[in-house]
Amino acid sequence: MAILLQVLWWATLPLLAVLLGLMVWRRSIRFFPWFFAYVLYAVLAAIVRFVLRNHEIYPYVYWYSDAVYAVLGIIVMYEVFRRVSYKLIRRVWVNAIFPTTVIGTLVLTILRTRAVNTNLNSTMAWIIGGEMCARIIEVSMFLLLLLFVAVLGLRWRDHEFGLSAGFGIYAAFSLLASTKYYEIGSEFILSWSVISVVSYTVSVLIWLWYFSTSVKAVVPSSDEPPLSLQDLERYRDIARRVPRP
């Protein structure tokens, strides 16, 4: 079990390196610069963790690098949200959705973490709390984008959905694990590792599948007045005059 876990733990490193290569090859960087930064950071952090895995400072490296993951994850979610809202709904009130989600999540996380007596030290408690906050935002964005797919016709094959699905699935499992870890403490560490590693591997595979295709640029819509029925009549007359084979 321990060996399998170790294999799974480090297997994401080559997968992430492939993802990085795919993003460069498919020129996806210009569409998702923050996600690229996230993947690049993930690769570098994984290398550092691998090198220091038997060193005494490893726990510090692990947790502090995880805190940066959480921050970058939130930024990537904002990047996804901006692209989707630009593509689908360009209305002023839509811009309020993301900040509202972040503020709501912060309040919820503070309430939740303060309600639990944990055996973690304060720095660890803050890092785990911050991670849980990021996970809630990721789950929220996944739910929102799923709503966009079901209701507004966002394509499930779109990279934005793939990104949020990867983050959302990992976040749901990781949130459960972090919550239990926060509540139970270090006794939960093995289960926490298994759940986190497996769900993260699944997420990376999802991202790999999505980024194996090129990102299509969003065509900016013109601000000219909408098509009218008079336009249609004119177009119909022209079409009638065109001889068809």
Added chain:
Amino acid sequence: MISYVIWYLFITAGFIAAALAIWLMWFRFPDRTIDDVTDYLLPVDFEKAESLLDPQTEAILRKELSPEEFRALQRKRIHHYLALVQRMAHNAAVLIEWANLEARTATGQKLEMVTKLQQVGVEVRLYSLLALIKLRFWLLIRVESWKILPAPSLDDMRQVGGVKGLESYDRLKTAASFLFIEMGQGNFEELLQNL
């Protein structure tokens, strides 16, 4: 306690969303081509929708009928408009699916038309979603029966969430017809009839 419940609701929602995503992918309509459009549309009686939202018609009804009769009729009119909005939402979804497929290969002028159809389709879907929520809420709380408040006016449904419903739907019909013609389809009269 509340934060505990909300917290675990989020976790549960994450798992349900993952299952739902798989469900949506599995049961989705296969790539919708131009041949899979007209037969799948549900005709919307546009004039009927206009008359339901017409403030003058409503004012006459209010004047001619007793308050009880008007409230009873208004509930039926809400149901009628709800049925029309559901059809509008369905048609917009069909057209968005078609536009999404065309967007993969379209270039130049055709791509512009496809994009326009996608955007107007999303507008109609947004309007439909918000309008359905509002109409169902009216039906849920039986707002037409509250004697201390005036019966709801369907004229309020003209614009929901900043989207003018019937105007957007009109633009959707036009955008779909443009793309139909652009793709060399002669039967766009059928398309207009079914929209």
